[in-house]
Amino acid sequence: MIEVKNVEKSFGDAKVLKGITTTFETGKTNLIIGQSGSGKTVLLKSLLGIHQPDSGTISFDGRIYSEMTSDEKRELRTEIGMVFQGSALFDSMTVEENVAFPLKMFSHKTPAEIKERVDFVIARVNLVNAHHKKPSELSGGMQKRVAIARAIVNNPRYLFCDEPNSGLDPKTSIVIDNLIHEITVEYNITTVVNTHDMNSVMEIGEKIVFLKEGVLAWEGSKKEIFKTDNEAVTDFVYSSNLFKKIRKAQNKED
Amino acid sequence: MMLIRYLSQIGKYFLMLKEVFNKPTKWSVMRGLIFKEIDDLVIGSLGIVAFISFFVGGVVSIQTALNLTNPLIPKYLIGFATRQSVILEFAPTFISIIMAGKMGSFITSSIGTMRVTEQIDALEVMGVNSLNYLVFPKLIALLLYPFVIGIAMFLGVLGGWMGGVYGGFTSSAEFIQGIQTEFIPFHITYAFIKTFVFAILLATIPSFHGYYMKGGALEVGKASTVSFVWTSVVIILTNYILTQLLLAS
Numbered sequence: 405m406i407e408v409k410n411v412e413k414s415f416g417d418a419k420v421l422k423g424i425t426t427t428f429e430t431g432k433t434n435l436i437i438g439q440s441g442s443g444k445t446v447l448l449k450s451l452l453g454i455h456q457p458d459s460g461t462i463s464f465d466g467r468i469y470s471e472m473t474s475d476e477k478r479e480l481r482t483e484i485g486m487v488f489q490g491s492a493l494f495d496s497m498t499v500e501e502n503v504a505f506p507l508k509m510f511s512h513k514t515p516a517e518i519k520e521r522v523d524f525v526i527a528r529v530n531l532v533n534a535h536h537k538k539p540s541e542l543s544g545g546m547q548k549r550v551a552i553a554r555a556i557v558n559n560p561r562y563l564f565c566d567e568p569n570s571g572l573d574p575k576t577s578i579v580i581d582n583l584i585h586e587i588t589v590e591y592n593i594t595t596v597v598n599t600h601d602m603n604s605v606m607e608i609g610e611k612i613v614f615l616k617e618g619v620l621a622w623e624g625s626k627k628e629i630f631k632t633d634n635e636a637v638t639d640f641v642y643s644s645n646l647f648k649k650i651r652k653a654q655n656k657e658d
Numbered sequence: 659m660m661l662i663r664y665l666s667q668i669g670k671y672f673l674m675l676k677e678v679f680n681k682p683t684k685w686s687v688m689r690g691l692i693f694k695e696i697d698d699l700v701i702g703s704l705g706i707v708a709f710i711s712f713f714v715g716g717v718v719s720i721q722t723a724l725n726l727t728n729p730l731i732p733k734y735l736i737g738f739a740t741r742q743s744v745i746l747e748f749a750p751t752f753i754s755i756i757m758a759g760k761m762g763s764f765i766t767s768s769i770g771t772m773r774v775t776e777q778i779d780a781l782e783v784m785g786v787n788s789l790n791y792l793v794f795p796k797l798i799a800l801l802l803y804p805f806v807i808g809i810a811m812f813l814g815v816l817g818g819w820m821g822g823v824y825g826g827f828t829s830s831a832e833f834i835q836g837i838q839t840e841f842i843p844f845h846i847t848y849a850f851i852k853t854f855v856f857a858i859l860l861a862t863i864p865s866f867h868g869y870y871m872k873g874g875a876l877e878v879g880k881a882s883t884v885s886f887v888w889t890s891v892v893i894i895l896t897n898y899i900l901t902q903l904l905l906a907s
Contacts, residue, residue, distance in 0.1 A: 452783055478681070481785030492776040506784055508687055564783075 405430050406451065406562065406594055411460035413446055420446045421457070422618040430465075431592045433585050433608045435599055438615035439640060447615065448566055448598045452486065453477065464562065482510045485555030485593075487565040487584075491547040493539040499526065499550050500535040506558040521557060529553045529583060545576035549583070556587055563588065563595040569604060581607045602641060605629065606650075614640065671866050678794050678862075681787035688795060695799035699761050700806060706760060707753055707810050711744075714752075715814030716821030718743050723827035733828045737836020740818030742845075749810040750849045751897050754856040757803075758889035762864035765796060766885040769868030770878040778869070789869065796861040803857035804850050811849070848904045855900065856893055863889045 406428040413421040420443045428434040436444045449455045451462060453469060462469045464480060472480065493502050500522055507518045526535065529549040539547055548568060555563055565584060569577035585608040588595040597604065605612060609626040614637050621636045629641060630650075682688070722739040769792055772778050781788040815837065822828040828836075867885035871877055 454779065454782065478785045481783065484783060486780065486783045488776045488780060490775055492780040494777055494780075495771070495775075509684060509784065509786060 405465060406596070407461075407463045408447075408451070409461045409463075411447070411450060411457045411462060413443075413450060413455060413457050420618050421450070423460070424615075424618075424620050425460075426613050426620055426623055428594055428596050428613075429611055430594045431589060432595070432610040433588050434594070434596045434611040434613065435605060435609045436596065436613050436615065437600060437605060437609075437640070438621075439600065441617075442615040443618040444598045444600075444615055445566065448564060448596065451596060452484065452564060453481070482506075482558060483561045485558070485560035485563045487548070487551045487555050487563070487568050489567040489570050491539070491544075491551040493547060493550055493554070495539055498536050498538055499531065499542070502539070502550055503553045503557050505554065510558060525553045525557045526550075528556075528587075544571050545573075545580065548572065548576075548580050552580070552583060552587070556591065556593075559591065560593060563593045565595070565597040565599075567599055567601075568597060569599065569601045574603060577601065577603060578607060584608065602644075605641070616640075670870065671862070674789060674793075674866055674869065675862060677787070677789045678797065679790070681790060683786065683791050683794070691791070691795035692798050695795045696802060698764070699796065699799050700802045703757060703760060703806060704809065706756070707806055708813050710756060711749065711753065711810040711813040712817035714748060715740060715744055715817030716825075718748070718814075719818035719822040719833075720825055720827060723822060723825070733832040734836035734839060736822050736828045737818070737833035738839050739836075740822070740833075741815055741837045741841075744814035744818065745811050745845055745849055749807050749814055750852045750856065751893065753807060753810045754853070754860065754893050755890050757860055758864075758893060759886050761860055762886050762889045763882040765861070765864035766868040766871075766882045767878055769865055770871045770881050773869065773871055774874055774878060792869070793862065793865045796865060797858065800857040800861045801854075803860065804853045807849070807853045848900075851904065852897060852900050855896055859889060859892055859896065863892060 408424055408426050408428075411421055411424045412419065424443075424447060436447060438444050446455060450457050456470075464483075467476070467480065469477070469480070494505065497505065503525055504518050504522045507513055507521060511518070513521065523535075529552050531546060531549050531553065534542065534546060534550070539550065542550065552568075555565075563584070568580050568584060572580065581604050584595060584597065587593065597608075599605070606626060609629070612622075612624060612626065612629055613620060614622040614634075616636045622632060622634045624632065629637065632638065683691070719736055719740045722736045723733075726733070726735060769778075772792070778788045778792075781791055819830070819833050819837075822833050823830045864882075864885040867881045867888070868878075871881040
């Protein structure tokens, strides 16, 4: 579980995060949603340790990040898997080498053990005949699968995904969403997904954190999001007519 | 204001150098990276260095010959002038400036592209010291740079000999006599000391510009240009300082 307490972050005069307090639960797909500029990415980067919060604490299963030594922080980073918005695969490496990279860097596995684990993970994300391809030879969806495979190859306790569906068609987006959710449940990982894709919210949002102008404006599950009267949330979620109709239908059913 | 910005950049550059030697990458991974950089930066530069050195050596020899109009001036000076120009300045300094364009823009654009596409963030999130991973192998690979300059010296003088002899400006014996005249072994040491310093500059200044760049594809191009300009400026200034320190004292 990741606990965020009163986290604040400013860049110059602009206060981007204003006292965020929430928890991201283990074995669940936790989503951070909000409009562009609401502070989602800054919160995610603060969780990853890329940004240092000005105040407040972030703790990973009781370990407070700001109180860790640099060795402990390095150790924690090996427990983190990250799927970047643009996949961030290493151009000069093949799919196999990209996925094997964290193992080569941080494990004491033999080359045969690494190969076995890489083959398993590549199969787990349903990638076939792609072992020796370079990232530039893959489609956007395949690149995302490789990024997920690389993120989970070292058995992380925490998985972070920054807009995993950006640039993907709706069908591939659902496949990627479901893959993230399945992996979260299967390996009991604390997964945090930063998104503004409402399909993802409806599909996999077990815990949703809604940010507005740096403030945590609402949190709850995907079921609760249909019923909430929070104006900020309804403005964001039901900005399209399609979702307005879905909400109406859902409320009638209830 | 501009001065403060320059000083701040210089400070940032030295902090980067310190970080390059922190938290070293696993040797089994680093070994592969070093060999790759040797192939990309050193072996990949041999062709262009050989071509330029040979022909510039030839041109230096011909130009010297054409300017020696006084019949009292001995012809062996063609070989002497070619040797001095090639060993003291052309091979170490001008080849380094050419390499600031070739190697430097390659280093800046490859690291800059990794920055733009979040590959450096990916390394950092995994707990890898990205500066050590990216810059250290380049630094080690470029320890072989004096080998490249040694080849440039040899081919420059060879080109001068061929240009002078086959162009009919001097005889082979006179040219070789010129090469041997007043030979000071310390000049070779001086040239290689310069080369070693330039190798460090060639590895680190373009890496600095690539690593700390911000923006997109357009900025990668701009960073490569800025990197070439600054690497050249620093090489020229360092050349002046080292020459003053090593030869003028």
